[in-house]
Amino acid sequence: MGRHKEFDRDDALHKAMEVFWSRGYEAASIEDLVRHMGINRQSLYDTFGDKHALYLQSLDRYREVEGRKVFEQLERPGSVKKTLRQLFEGVVERALCDEQRRGCFMGNAISELAGRCKETAARTCSNMAAAEDAFYRALLRGKKEGELKGVRDPRAVSRFLCSSLQGLILMARATQDRKKLEDVVKVTLSVLD
Amino acid sequence: MGRHKEFDRDDALHKAMEVFWSRGYEAASIEDLVRHMGINRQSLYDTFGDKHALYLQSLDRYREVEGRKVFEQLERPGSVKKTLRQLFEGVVERALCDEQRRGCFMGNAISELAGRCKETAARTCSNMAAAEDAFYRALLRGKKEGELKGVRDPRAVSRFLCSSLQGLILMARATQDRKKLEDVVKVTLSVLD
DNA sequence: CCCATTCTTGACTATTCATTCCAGAAAGAG
DNA sequence: CTCTTTCTGGAATGAATAGTCAAGAATGGG
Secondary structure (H helix, E strand, C coil): CCCCCCCCHHHHHHHHHHHHHHHCCCCCCHHHHHHHHCCCHHHHHHHHCCHHHHHHHHHHHHHHHHHHHHHHHHHCCCCHHHHHHHHHHHHHHHHHHCCCCCCCHHHHHHHHHHCCCHHHHHHHHHHHHHHHHHHHHHHHHHHHCCCCCCCCCHHHHHHHHHHHHHHHHHHHHHCCCHHHHHHHHHHHHHCCC | CCCCCCCCHHHHHHHHHHHHHHHCCCCCCHHHHHHHHCCCHHHHHHHHCCHHHHHHHHHHHHHHHHHHHHHHHHHCCCCHHHHHHHHHHHHHHHHHHCCCCCCCHHHHHHHHHHCCCHHHHHHHHHHHHHHHHHHHHHHHHHHHCCCCCCCCCHHHHHHHHHHHHHHHHHHHHHCCCHHHHHHHHHHHHHCCC
8 A cells, every 4th residue: 555665764864874973963954964865855754753853863773883883893702802902993993084083973972962962861871881881791701711810890991991982082083193092092901901 | 442341351252162162063052152141242243253263262262271270280299190080080070060061172172073173173183282291291290200100101191091081071971970980080090000 | 447655846934043234322532 | 522432232134944835746555
């Protein structure tokens, strides 16, 4: 009964996420979204609701896509230290390539919106808790496998790694100097020794 | 010759800074600014130029006021470790009090604007370099006074402290949990041992 | 074929935005 | 007082904004 949707919902949402990620909530206009999503304005409203609802769905999407990458990386067997090094160096590498300097969508959301939008606050808060847990499980595994004997308080260190990751990503938006970023990574990971 | 200005320029600029600091660039309307600055709209344009110019001046103002506090704190004689602990714990304390969750104006500027406004990028970049230098000088002093023997690469550690500070401030906007923030501080400062 | 559904298009509304203009009041200098 | 400057308030401008509406074309199920 009736015509099918011509566009792929997930695809359009992904495109919306890219717009909000690189421009932020306020600076992204519906015009920008319609153009970049490649769908009709009416379809946008019919499918995703209003701009704010679309933003929240974009945040969820980001968490699924980008968050999953991190979680999977942290769960891969092998040296936890090496994995963490790859994770942090990967952030540096991607930051230096990305000429848009988008940073972390979750971090941006915290900075721009979490203070005055409780739906955003809930999402960013729970995302950060999830990241902390992923770090925590990796640290526990590293301890069990005898690799991280120096880590006394894995819960505290997992929180530290969360915060450090955000700090590094922010710094990478302010400077292009690879040496500075690698210095940060070097000292950050030294707490694991 | 002529009537004097009725309002204090610095005072008005300070008020403008508060608005941009708590709401960001895009979400702060001229209406908000006029209301909170307590001056006339025309006076705003006559005195500060347009919204963008006012924003840049607010950034400069923030650097003078808030930056100076940090720089002075770092230059005070006495234990560098203790000073750094006070600095980081002060950030936690202020973040937990501030019900507006404003974070760091410079960090917010990086996140919201540095990618597409080169004047903002220049200011945030130079501010970060200044902060790095302030940390660096403090670390050098600590080494000279024999307190920080464990710090091998003070330049790298100063960069790390910069990044960590921003990470902590961001995390403090996402969570109210004092224990989490104190964990971050604890591990961060452990690199000085 | 017919009907229901959905896509597409473009126009439309209503609000908000930054910015400018204007006319008059206030106030200091000579 | 007089001139000049600045403050004040409100109105006006024009662009951009988010969101809605309506009419028609496309498409699939029955």
